[in-house]
Amino acid sequence: MSIRYGLLALxxxxxxxxxxxxxxxxxxxxxxxxxxxxxxxxxxxxxxRDGLIVPEGGGDAKQQLYAITGTGRRELADWYARPVDRTQPARDELAIKLALAVGTPGVDVRAIIQAQRAHTLKAMQDYTRLKARALAAGPDSQEEMAWLLVVEQLIFAAEAEVRWLDHCESRLLRFAADRAAASPAAERDTPGAPDPEREAPLPRAAAETPGGAA
Structure with missing residues (x-):
């Protein structure tokens, strides 16, 4: 949808x-x-087709001049006024990858997190360098200011992803620790499981007869 409204805006x-x-x-x-x-x-x-633009002049599609209509202007104004819907988020490949990896035997989820974190940090550093160059040159046009806003959005998004990856790693470590701590108790409570106190061998002295050694 952003392409549709982006072209209308232009x-x-x-x-x-x-x-x-x-x-x-x-x-x-x-x-x-x-x-x-x-x-x-x-x-x-x-x-x-939707009546939001009309062709102007002759020529084929590649040489056609397009102009926005009144309906197109109203649709564009509505788009500017309407918040971007976050209740139906786009599919995120990283989130899907981690969700599937958690339940797949033999997959090292921490290795996936660490590799992604390194990649995202590098991307964030690249974006930060681009921002520094843009600020050093001084944005002196609307196009340059628009580009600066986009770069800053990419930086913030990368920072958020790194924080989320840190959170995922911590949560998985706590989950693994909780399961490890709960497993001995679960084994003891399992019907038919040996009672470590009842099944423990008697000390040698208690096992000997009153007369001494066998």
């Missing part, structure tokens, strides 16, 4: 060709989410 400032929309979308987001030109034209076709 068209609100004036008609554009599909190739222009792709270039400007990537420029505004710092190429963080690169667009395939096929995605652009597919989205434009759907926007035209």
């Amino acid at each position: 068209l609100e400032t004036g008609p554009r060709y599909g190739s222009q929309l792709r270039t400007e979308f990537e420029s505004r987001t710092g190429a963080t989410w690169p667009l395939n030109i096929g995605q652009v034209y597919t989205t434009l076709s759907r926007l035209e």
Whole structure:
């Protein structure tokens, strides 16, 4: 949905060709989410079908100029005013991987966490360097400010992921410790399990006859 509204947002400032929309979308987001030109034209076709944009002038699809309609402007205004829905989160590959790994014999979940943490920390360091360069140059345009906001969002997201991975590791360690502590008691309470006190061998002195050695 972000591509749909992203293209509408760009068209609100004036008609554009599909190739222009792709270039400007990537420029505004710092190429963080690169667009395939096929995605652009597919989205434009759907926007035209829904009456949110109209073609201007002749030419084929690749040379067609598109403009936003009144309906498109109202839809865009609604999008700006509407909070992004977090009640239906997108599937997260890392969360799915850990959830499946926990119940799979032979999978080292801690190794997965540690490898991911190292990767995420490196990505966060790369984003931080990009932010430092952007701040040193001084954002002097709306496009540069938009890129800075995107980079900072990536940094915050990486920081949150590292904290979550630390939390996962701690929780798994506590879970393993609790199970280890509970297992001896569970074994003692199991019907038919040997009673360590009743089954323990008698000391040698108690086992000997009153007359002494056998």
